[in-house]
Amino acid sequence: MAKYSNISTAVIHGGVSVDERTGAVSVPIYQTSTFRQDALGVNRGYEYSRTGNPTREAVEKLVAELEGGRSGFAFGSGMAAITAVLSLFRSGDRILISENVYGGTFRVLDKVFKNFGISYSIVDTTSREAFDAAFSDDVKAVLLESPANPLLTVTDIRMVSEVAHSHGALSIVDNTFMTPYLQKPLALGADIVIHSATKYLGGHSDLVAGLVVVNDPELAERIGFIQNATGGVLGPFDSFLLIRGIKTLAVRMDRHVENAEALVRYLNSHEAVSRVHYPGLETDPGFQVNARQAVNGGAMISFELKDGYDVPTFFSSLKLIFLAESLGGVESLACHPASMTHASIPRDVRLKVGITDGLIRLSPGIESKDDLIADLEQAIEAARR
Numbered sequence: 001m002a003k004y005s006n007i008s009t010a011v012i013h014g015g016v017s018v019d020e021r022t023g024a025v026s027v028p029i030y031q032t033s034t035f036r037q038d039a040l041g042v043n044r045g046y047e048y049s050r051t052g053n054p055t056r057e058a059v060e061k062l063v064a065e066l067e068g069g070r071s072g073f074a075f076g077s078g079m080a081a082i083t084a085v086l087s088l089f090r091s092g093d094r095i096l097i098s099e100n101v102y103g104g105t106f107r108v109l110d111k112v113f114k115n116f117g118i119s120y121s122i123v124d125t126t127s128r129e130a131f132d133a134a135f136s137d138d139v140k141a142v143l144l145e146s147p148a149n150p151l152l153t154v155t156d157i158r159m160v161s162e163v164a165h166s167h168g169a170l171s172i173v174d175n176t177f178m179t180p181y182l183q184k185p186l187a188l189g190a191d192i193v194i195h196s197a198t199k200y201l202g203g204h205s206d207l208v209a210g211l212v213v214v215n216d217p218e219l220a221e222r223i224g225f226i227q228n229a230t231g232g233v234l235g236p237f238d239s240f241l242l243i244r245g246i247k248t249l250a251v252r253m254d255r256h257v258e259n260a261e262a263l264v265r266y267l268n269s270h271e272a273v274s275r276v277h278y279p280g281l282e283t284d285p286g287f288q289v290n291a292r293q294a295v296n297g298g299a300m301i302s303f304e305l306k307d308g309y310d311v312p313t314f315f316s317s318l319k320l321i322f323l324a325e326s327l328g329g330v331e332s333l334a335c336h337p338a339s340m341t342h343a344s345i346p347r348d349v350r351l352k353v354g355i356t357d358g359l360i361r362l363s364p365g366i367e368s369k370d371d372l373i374a375d376l377e378q379a380i381e382a383a384r385r
Ligand SMILES: *Cc1c(COP(=O)(O)O)cnc(C)c1O
Pocket: 077, 078, 079, 080, 102, 104, 105, 145, 149, 174, 176, 177, 195, 196, 197, 198, 199, 208, 209, 210
């Protein structure tokens, strides 16, 4: 029987929460490349750390448990995790991707996998009819984010997974923005969940890591094979840091969301702001679908300043909120998608999907919301032309 019923307990006691040999309550860092074998063909479950390492295995078991999957796999970055998943496909296959996927996901498809004969199409995943019509015989999977980067566009994960399955294709969800604390794609019908654990799961902007979780044993075997064969594994020390980060996921996410909701209320009523994108806002186009599949609107926000405000001045005037790539850390970060996260997407493609030059993305940290609002207030004031 499970030792707990709630994910707030699972983040602490899930997976391998105690070292079997010593009783240590935090999993030791097995900083070793290889393991002494007892005799030819006889080992103690580990042979070589690319193939398996106890610290990495602990975080893999933990994330599998949190996502409600059977098997987890840890990689050296979110992109290494995505690359491993895309390595399931072969020349002639096509992957459908939702509009506004992470820039690096677009780039690896466009600049790497395309060279191997794996093609992609950018599709509208917000309507069943449009999505269904995008399928052709060569489509083997759909890869989506919900909410998607950076406009927080919501996709109905259950609907997309149903349509994908009706065409014999896999449903792959990048759950980085929500984390299993707020949304569990496998329970909604997805086959593969991906994380950039660099973000909320790690939570402290001190490591780069990626995760994959699946339920199907055959898929698990194939991903495990690819992980070992291509070798983009997460090291023992970073695995330890990730476990340590995940222990506070529940309390951090509660505070991230509380701060995000406060900033949304502030920005939404500000005369300098033309638009706020946040799926927790009742007026947001994704509100209803998001409310069905996630606990709340999450903690990521984006907004647009009106024409009378200078965007570069806004960014250079921020004092507490750092201008930086990434998201999901305890410190608040702001970024400019057009020139940063989505710079690898051609400008015309970018504008077509709504990533304007005035768009600002915020990842509220867990500081005092009053201090965050004060920082935004003075930066907006400084940016007034
Ligand atoms: C950051 C990010 C990635 C890439 O992860 P890395 O850890 O930076 O390699 C993939 N997907 C999303 C949604 C991200 O935010």
